[in-house]
Amino acid sequence: MSERASLLRRLARHPGAATGGVLFAAILAAVWLGPLLWPLAPDVIDVRARNLGPGLAHPLGTDQLGRDTLARVLAGGRLSLSVGLAAMAIALGLGTLIGVCAGFFRRLDGPLMRLTDLFLALPLLPLLLVMLLLFRDSLAGIFGPEGGIFVLVVGAIGLTSWMPTARIVRGDTLALKEREFVLAARAAGTGPIGLMTRHILPNVLSPILVSAALGLATAIVTESALSFLGLGFPPDFPSWGRLLSDATIYLADYPERVIAPGLAISLTVLSVTYLGDGLRDALDPRLGR
């Protein structure tokens, strides 16, 4: 417990991490709690209030169908952040599993690292686009239109972004494996599963946390890019990327519709990146307590 408290204290003292953490918490709160304070629904069409500029009734204006932009940005944020968090979780789980196995079992090291190299050599953006195009209809049939595309986007991003985590975890596992406390546990008769879960995993947690922060940022940007290219989420349940892409046609007259989701993406990426940098510094034991 004191370990965790000291980590929190060091994080709070790190200016970048503190700013990033507060900003990210604020974005999460705004996106999930915001609808309580801002009750306008994102999908209510009000034809008489089309194409309004920013005003009192609609702080960010309305779109070409009279839908409130603020409500849409909040709803888009829920989607974008959910996709980012879920894809990051998949990538992290997969990367940790592959990394620990490669580092722990010498026989698996070669094949698993070849697999990692292979995935790193794949042209990811074109492949993601192809995957989205091919499996869109079949998954929409299983999970419904909204769930299908969510599962598809999350799965596709998660399956193509575990490689950096796997490399870092493998390196740390290789080093930890030869340390005395692991040898002692092995001598005491702990099996490989126990060694991995009780002795190795807790000690590679800090690099995993750092790559979680960076992975979240990458996942959000990737999802936005896919939606921007028109192969991510459809306009009826738009993510930030889709909102941005839909608004570019009206760029000349209503720039705020592009800037609002764009700024939301940028601020999220920024806060998460600073948080990750801060975590890296705070978790580095060489920097002292």
Place this chain on the structure above:
Amino acid sequence: MLSYTIRRLALAIPTLLVISLIIFLLLDLAPGDPMAQVPLTVPPEVKAQMREALGLGEQVHIRYWKWLVQMTWVEPQVLIDHLFGTSLSEGKLRILSWQHRGPVMDVVVQRLPQTLWVVGTAYLVGILIALPIGIWSAYRRASLFDQAGTFVTVVGYAMPPFFTGPLVIFIFSVQLGWLPSIYDTTHRVTDWNSFTVQLRQMVLPVMVLALQTTAQISRYMRAAVLDSLGQDYVRTARAKGLPEAAVLGVHVLRNALIPVVTVIALGLPAVFGGAIITEQIFSVNGIGAQLIGAIRAGDLPTVHTITFIFAVLIVLANLLADLLYGWLDPRIRYE
């Protein structure tokens, strides 16, 4: 070194084979039917013949083998024919696009210069801006300049091209009216006037792509120069009375560039990926736009071929980075 190069090249070939197979199998699952556009009045047996002509009736492994032969054997022959006027490829079947009913590579060759112009210029501009920023940020560490440099990096990282693109269009095309927002691919440079038109229409896409490059490379350059500044040979150079310009420009720069050059080589394919989005924003009719168009039209041979070209670029860039590292830094020995 030579044996290492040969070994790496030998390893690159199976990697590319596996990647092309993965893409092929992925595309093979495609539910789309290339015959969907054919009118219903066409009798079924004609349709079957058309299917045959597209090579659709065969087994998976035969179709993959055919694609592989066409990509790695017939297409290079076409290239040789084109360059030297020989006729090696005469009568041989090439990879045909379902969309254009013509060879895929012909369209790629038409589109590639547009991409190379924009992406290449942007990468060059980005590097040329990034190197001085990185050097000076490290040299005047924690100064106002260093903080400004860090800010540019953060902005470049946090603002993806699909946001900066519309933003610069809004500022420079809509508000200020200085630059065109659309890249005219048919524009021909014939005299000074048309050259300035070409330059003007390249500014915005190059700006967007260069920001990404600058953000990354300047960070690496700063770290490398910082690392280099603390080395003993820098202290020696200063101690023997060399002017700061010589210390920085010769002793620090040459050592700091070693890791940065490999980063530059590694980043090249990623810029092609980013160009897919930038081409979409500015309507550049390049290879990225061709890929998106082919994906939307379900033109699988084109998608396969272009994705494979991207994969070749990535593998070659990795190879280049490794070899450059060993060549530039004699301390690194490959056995």
